Amino acid sequence: xxxxxxLPVTGAxxxxxxxxxxxxxxxxxxxxxxxxxxASSVSLRVEELLEAxxxxxxxxGTSRGGRRPRRLRLAPxxxxxxxxxxxxxxxxxxxxxxxxxxLAVQERACDISAGPEAVLDWMADAFDDLLRTHAPSxxxxxxxxxxxxxxxxxxxxxVVGPSRMPGWxxxxxxxxxxxxYDLPVLVENDANLMAVGxxxxxxxxxxxxxxxxxxxxxxxxxxxxxxxxxxxAAGDISHVRVRTDSSxxxxxxxxxxxxxxxxxxxxxxxxAEAGIVVDxxxxxxxxxxxxxxxxxxxxxxxxxxxxxxLTVLVxxxxxxxxxxxxxxxxxxxxxxxxxxxxxxxxxxxxTRDLEIAPARAGKDVALLGAGALxxxxxx
Amino acid sequence: xxxxxxLPVTGAxxxxxxxxxxxxxxxxxxxxxxxxxxASSVSLRVEELLEAxxxxxxxxGTSRGGRRPRRLRLAPxxxxxxxxxxxxxxxxxxxxxxxxxxLAVQERACDISAGPEAVLDWMADAFDDLLRTHAPSxxxxxxxxxxxxxxxxxxxxxVVGPSRMPGWxxxxxxxxxxxxYDLPVLVENDANLMAVGxxxxxxxxxxxxxxxxxxxxxxxxxxxxxxxxxxxAAGDISHVRVRTDSSxxxxxxxxxxxxxxxxxxxxxxxxAEAGIVVDxxxxxxxxxxxxxxxxxxxxxxxxxxxxxxLTVLVxxxxxxxxxxxxxxxxxxxxxxxxxxxxxxxxxxxxTRDLEIAPARAGKDVALLGAGALxxxxxx
DNA sequence: GACACTTCCTTCGATATCGAAGATAAAGCG
DNA sequence: CGCTTTATCTTCGATATCGAAGGAAGTGTC
Numbered sequence: 001x002x003x004x005x006x007l008p009v010t011g012a013x014x015x016x017x018x019x020x021x022x023x024x025x026x027x028x029x030x031x032x033x034x035x036x037x038x039a040s041s042v043s044l045r046v047e048e049l050l051e052a053x054x055x056x057x058x059x060x061g062t063s064r065g066g067r068r069p070r071r072l073r074l075a076p077x078x079x080x081x082x083x084x085x086x087x088x089x090x091x092x093x094x095x096x097x098x099x100x101x102x103l104a105v106q107e108r109a110c111d112i113s114a115g116p117e118a119v120l121d122w123m124a125d126a127f128d129d130l131l132r133t134h135a136p137s138x139x140x141x142x143x144x145x146x147x148x149x150x151x152x153x154x155x156x157x158x159v160v161g162p163s164r165m166p167g168w169x170x171x172x173x174x175x176x177x178x179x180x181y182d183l184p185v186l187v188e189n190d191a192n193l194m195a196v197g198x199x200x201x202x203x204x205x206x207x208x209x210x211x212x213x214x215x216x217x218x219x220x221x222x223x224x225x226x227x228x229x230x231x232x233a234a235g236d237i238s239h240v241r242v243r244t245d246s247s248x249x250x251x252x253x254x255x256x257x258x259x260x261x262x263x264x265x266x267x268x269x270x271x272a273e274a275g276i277v278v279d280x281x282x283x284x285x286x287x288x289x290x291x292x293x294x295x296x297x298x299x300x301x302x303x304x305x306x307x308x309x310l311t312v313l314v315x316x317x318x319x320x321x322x323x324x325x326x327x328x329x330x331x332x333x334x335x336x337x338x339x340x341x342x343x344x345x346x347x348x349x350x351t352r353d354l355e356i357a358p359a360r361a362g363k364d365v366a367l368l369g370a371g372a373l374x375x376x377x378x379x
Numbered sequence: 380x381x382x383x384x385x386l387p388v389t390g391a392x393x394x395x396x397x398x399x400x401x402x403x404x405x406x407x408x409x410x411x412x413x414x415x416x417x418a419s420s421v422s423l424r425v426e427e428l429l430e431a432x433x434x435x436x437x438x439x440g441t442s443r444g445g446r447r448p449r450r451l452r453l454a455p456x457x458x459x460x461x462x463x464x465x466x467x468x469x470x471x472x473x474x475x476x477x478x479x480x481x482l483a484v485q486e487r488a489c490d491i492s493a494g495p496e497a498v499l500d501w502m503a504d505a506f507d508d509l510l511r512t513h514a515p516s517x518x519x520x521x522x523x524x525x526x527x528x529x530x531x532x533x534x535x536x537x538v539v540g541p542s543r544m545p546g547w548x549x550x551x552x553x554x555x556x557x558x559x560y561d562l563p564v565l566v567e568n569d570a571n572l573m574a575v576g577x578x579x580x581x582x583x584x585x586x587x588x589x590x591x592x593x594x595x596x597x598x599x600x601x602x603x604x605x606x607x608x609x610x611x612a613a614g615d616i617s618h619v620r621v622r623t624d625s626s627x628x629x630x631x632x633x634x635x636x637x638x639x640x641x642x643x644x645x646x647x648x649x650x651a652e653a654g655i656v657v658d659x660x661x662x663x664x665x666x667x668x669x670x671x672x673x674x675x676x677x678x679x680x681x682x683x684x685x686x687x688x689l690t691v692l693v694x695x696x697x698x699x700x701x702x703x704x705x706x707x708x709x710x711x712x713x714x715x716x717x718x719x720x721x722x723x724x725x726x727x728x729x730t731r732d733l734e735i736a737p738a739r740a741g742k743d744v745a746l747l748g749a750g751a752l753x754x755x756x757x758x
Numbered sequence: 759g760a761c762a763c764t765t766c767c768t769t770c771g772a773t774a775t776c777g778a779a780g781a782t783a784a785a786g787c788g
Numbered sequence: 789c790g791c792t793t794t795a796t797c798t799t800c801g802a803t804a805t806c807g808a809a810g811g812a813a814g815t816g817t818c
Contacts, residue, residue, distance in 0.1 A: 011774080029796055038776045043798060060783095066795025067783040151728055160728055207609060221695070223602050230586060230697020233728040240691045241724065243622055254724060312619045312691045316600070318609020345620065345633060349530055349539055349612040390804080408766055417806045422768060445765025446813040 007079065007142060007378055008052060012037060013045050014379040017054060020072050021099045021375055022200075026061055027069030046072065054078045074099045079142035080135055081378075082127045083370035085190055086148055088112050088164055088215070091123065092367060095130050098142065098378075100200075100371040104134040105364055112149070115167040116159075116176065124180045143378045144181050145370035147190040148173065149216075151236075154229045157187045163251065184377040190366055191235060194359075195220025196227050197369030198323050201360040205320035209235075209313065210359065213334065214326035215264045215281050217306070221317075227373070237313070238263065242305045258309055262302035264328055270298055282327040296333055303334040307341025314346045314354065325359030386458065386521060386757055387431060391416060392424050393758040396433060399451050400478045400754055401579075405440055406448030425451065433457045453478045458521035459514055460757075461506045462749035464569055465527055467491050467543055467594070470502065471746060474509050477521065477757075479579075479750040483513040484743055491528070494546040495538075495555065503559045522757045523560050524749035526569040527552065528595075530615075533608045536566045542630065543595075563756040569745055570614060573738075574599025575606050576748030577702050580739040584699035588614075588692065589738065592713065593705035594643045594660050596685070600696075606752075616692070617642065621684045637688055641681035643707055649677055661706040675712055682713040686720025693725045693733065704738030 009017060012035070019025040019034050028046055032039040049055040056075045060068040074097065081096045089112070094105040108126065112119060123146065131141065150162025157174025159165065173187045195210035199222045202208060206225045212218035217238040221228040228234050238259035239252050250257035260266055264281025271278060271287075274294045278284060287295035310322065322342075324335055339356045346354075361368060388396060391414070398404040398413050407425055411418040428434040435454045439447040453476065460475045468491070473484040487505065491498060502525065510520065529541025536553025538544065552566045574589035578601045581587060585604045591597035596617040600607040607613050617638035618631050629636035639645055643660025650657060650666075653673045657663060666674035689701065701721075703714055718735045725733075740747060 027796075032797095039797070040777075040799080041775050044774085063784055064795065065785060066793080067785095067797075069796060219695070223607065224605070226603070228602065228696075231699075231728060231732065232697075233726055234695065234697040236694045236726060236729070237691075239726060240694060241622075241687070243620075252726075308620070309691065312616075312688065313695055315615045315619060316598070316613065316692055317607075317696075318611075318613040320610075347612055347615060347618060347631075349610060350615070353610065406766075411767095418767070419769080419807075420805050423804085442814055443765065444815055445763080446767075446815095448766060 007054070009049075009054070009379065012041070013049055016042065016045050017049060017074070017098075018375060018379045020055065021074050021379070022372070023099065026071050028072070029069055031072075076136075077139055079140050079378075080131070081142055081371050081374045082130070082144045083367045083374070084123055084127075084146045085193060085366035085370070086110070086112060086119070086123070086146060087190070088149055091126075092364070093123070093126050093130060094364065094367040095134055096367070096371040098375065100368055100375070102364055102367065104130055105367065106130070112164075112168075113166050116171040116173060120173065120176050121180075124177065141181070141183060143184040143186070143374040144177055145186040145188065145193075145374045146173070146177070147188055147193040147366050147370060149190050151233045152187050152189050152192075153232045154188075157185070159187075160232055184374065186370070186373055186377060188370070188373060189218075189220075189232075189235075191218030191220040192227055192229070193220075193366040193369035193373070194218070194325060195222055195235070195369065196372050197365035197367070198325065198359050198361045199225070200368065200372060202321050202323070205355075207317065207319045208321045208323060209310075209317070209319045211237075211306070211322065211324045211329075212326040213262075213264070213306070213324060213328040217259050217263050218326075223317075237309055240309050242308065244305075258305060262305045264326075267295075267298050267302060267328075271295065280327070284328065285330045288331045288333060299328070299331045300333045300337045302328075303337025304341050306334075307338040308345070310338065310342050311345040314342055314350050318350050319354065322354070322356045323359045324356070325361075325365065329358050386433070388428075388433070388758065391420070392428055395421065395424050396428060396453070396477075397754055397758045399434065400453055400758070401751070402478065405450050407451070408448055410451075455515070456518055458519050458757075459510070460521055460750050460753045461509070461523045462746045462753070463502055463506075463525045464572060464745035464749070465489070465491060465498070465502070465525060466569070467528060470505075471743070472502070472505050472509060473743065473746040474506075474513055475746070475750040477754065479747055479754065481743055481746065483509055484746065485509065491543075491547075492545050495550040495552060499552065499555050500559075503556065520560070520562060522563040522565070522753040523556055524565040524567065524572075524753045525552070525556070526567055526572040526745050526749060528569050530612045531566050531568050531571075532611045533567075536564070538566075539611055563753065565749070565752055565756060567749070567752060568597075568599075568611075568614075570597030570599040571606055571608070572599075572745040572748035572752070573597070573704060574601055574614070574748065575751050576744035576746070577704065577738050577740045578604070579747065579751060581700050581702070584734075586696065586698045587700045587702060588689075588696070588698045590616075590685070590701065590703045590708075591705040592641075592643070592685070592703060592707040596638050596642050597705075602696075616688055619688050621687065623684075637684060641684045643705075646674075646677050646681060646707075650674060659706070661709075663707065664709045667710045667712060678707070678710045679712045679716045681707075682716025683720050685713075686717040687724070689717065689721050690724040693721055693729050697729050698733065701733070701735045702738045703736070704740075704744065708737050 025031045032042045058073045061071045078098045084093045091110040092107050095103045151160045153160045158172050159168045174185050177185045191212050198210045208222040210220045219235040219237045221235045239257045241256050248260045250260040404410045411421045437452045440450045457477045463472045470489040471486050474482045530539045532539045537551050538547045553564050556564045570591050577589045587601040589599045598614040598616045600614045618636045620635050627639045629639040
């Protein structure tokens with residue numbers, strides 16, 4: 001079994017290690033520039049980190065016109081992170097090294113309605129499994145983070161008022177996992193994890209909105225490079241009232257929520273009414289690329305509604321990027337309709353350099369985001 | 380004439396001075412707690428600041444169970460800040476000491492359509508005037524900041540695409556003032572200044588929206604205690620499309636903007652149609668307190684529309700406080716209607732501890748905000 | 759009023775960081 | 789090829805910060 005020690009770093013060492021881990025710095029010179037420390041101090045600390053076995057020197061980088069930098073890498077033996085993203089019927093589990101690179105990722109079926117204790121214990125067992133099979137011996141586990149499909153109180157690590165997680169309300173998820181791991185344990189909303197992960201793929205952009213268009217509609221917000229949590233529900237856009245002709249009651253008890261018209265679930269039931277039955281939102285993509293007219297026009301209408309909600313937020317928040325992920329994001333008409341609505345209605349100053357694009361970070365975004373958050377917690 | 384030197388502070392001294400200036404710290408012990416520095420280091424730096432004449436020791440504070448702290452104050456001779464808030468027809472000018480306390484404030488008539496050079500030179504002359512009459516000799520000017528009723532590019536200090544400032548588009552306001560003052564010069568949107576000033580009156584709340592309901596509708600956003608600028612237009616809510624029965628074209632070229640229904644200007648023309656003529660938005664307050672039914676119902680409707688826009692932003696941003704200022708904020712039905720709309724429609728988690736209240740900071744908010752921003756620039 | 763306790767502030771040796779100067783290793787160029 | 793230029797990294801004395809210990813000046817208690 002792997003060890004569970006805290007990383008033996010003091011003071012400035014942690015910051016330097018993080019810069020290497022996140023890939024922002026590759027040499028002592030990079031570290032000096034980014035950390036603000038004097039080059040001499042950086043050299044001293046790096047020396048210590050090399051001796052402690054947390055960093056390794058690995059060949060040299062490319063010259064920028066002068067002496068070649070000596071490339072620094074995180075030592076593989078520095079440690080591991082256990083991360084997971086819990087969905088309503090599946091869970092993705094992963095083992096990352098400290099630089100956030102996945103060593104192993106699995107997807108397993110998992111029924112969240114079995115209740116928190118059963119699910120969490122099962123998850124911890126799965127982590128142990130992964131560690132046994134994929135962790136080279138001598139690599140200590142440094143932290144655990146899981147995503148949850150519902151609001152999380154950032155202070156206590158409790159689930160607060162989830163809509164699709166019976167039995168989880170107010171359950172202290174972080175504390176429960178903490179009894180099995182004597183390590184930093186983080187619990188975060190799934191859309192937030194996705195936002196943090198996606199943000200890494202947009203260097204230079206400090207203000208992002210990351211939309212998750214799947215069964216539901218989620219959104220995570222990055223302000224100034226940091227996840228914005230608010231009171232734990234920040235980023236929610238699914239229960240905003242939209243302008244429509246008809247009137248539909250949402251599960252939240254209010255009429256005409258965005259979710260009731262533009263979520264994957266809503267599209268599926270609208271298709272069913274037209275006699276087209278699919279059982280996963282992802283299947284809608286296939287219908288759209290097969291040019292099934294009902295599907296295309298429904299997706300386009302959904303994009304337009306989402307876009308209209310985004311106009312308000314773009315004027316208010318002025319993001320640099322809106323990244324659209326989730327299973328529906330592969331439908332081109334969706335993003336096209338979102339773009340059309342936003343660019344038509346927003347202030348020119350707000351849209352001048354705004355990029356609305358499909359998410360870049362791939363299937364493991366949420367796991368990568370979990371790794372990024374953990375890095376801040378363990379360094 | 381006053382001097383124009385930079386403050387002679389180095390390294391940690393600036394941070395300590397700022398903590399005293401903002402009123403967060405009153406003793407060496409406070410400084411140690413808030414700055415994170417060791418108590419011994421604080422003592423050394425404070426000693427230097429006392430010798431430099433920037434701080435003074437002034438009696439002792441109240442005991443908290445042990446030895447009484449020796450109270451620290453900013454030396455009055457530490458310097459002055461010249462601040463102003465430019466409106467379309469008036470300008471408020473002020474002289475603050477470094478702790479942000481107004482020494483003198485004036486309001487003068489001023490036509491912004493005279494163009495940037497004339498207005499700015501006139502403003503600088505007015506500052507000179509104030510300094511002559513109100514500045515004790517030997518008090519150097521340390522910085523200048525002005526608010527502008529239009530979007531400002533934070534990087535360049537230029538006005539960008541203002542709607543009611545003919546001749547100002549793309550004018551380098553900060554640079555022009557910089558030629559008269561060899562000092563830090565800041566230019567900022569008026570609603571943003573108001574937000575920064577108001578934020579000081581809500582200690583403990585790190586996420587605020589500050590609404591300015593006057594002739595127009597402005598909004599400033601504080602995230603994590605810092606002003607959120609986005610690309611320079613962040614906080615705009617006036618050109619959001621609202622749900623209404625009728626259809627009105629806004630000056631921005633889009634139909635049904637919030638501003639076209641709920642701004643002071645819109646209320647005035649609606650009243651005029653009902654045969655009630657007023658010439659300032661502030662006069663509407665009088666009508667409301669005299670219980671003129673047309674005025675009350677118009678104000679209530681405006682509040683509801685504003686509130687409906689805010690629901691989207693509250694769900695998304697999860698602020699701790701929404702402070703409502705501007706000349707219309709004195710109308711009780713306005714805030715009541717905003718509250719009703721927000722609390723009815725938003726997620727419980729988002730509104731649980733949300734406070735929607737009239738602005739607290741008074742008439743000089745924007746000037747106080749200018750002082751707060753300047754403090755960061757000069758220390 | 760003696761005593762313990764708390765808070766505030768200073769003293770002083772240990773440690774961390776800085777900055778200038780130099781050593782090292784490459785690219786660019788005649 | 790030697791020369792200049794550029795960038796990286798190290799050495800070393802000067803400076804800033806820390807932390808433990810202790811003195812100063814209060815409060816509260818028996």
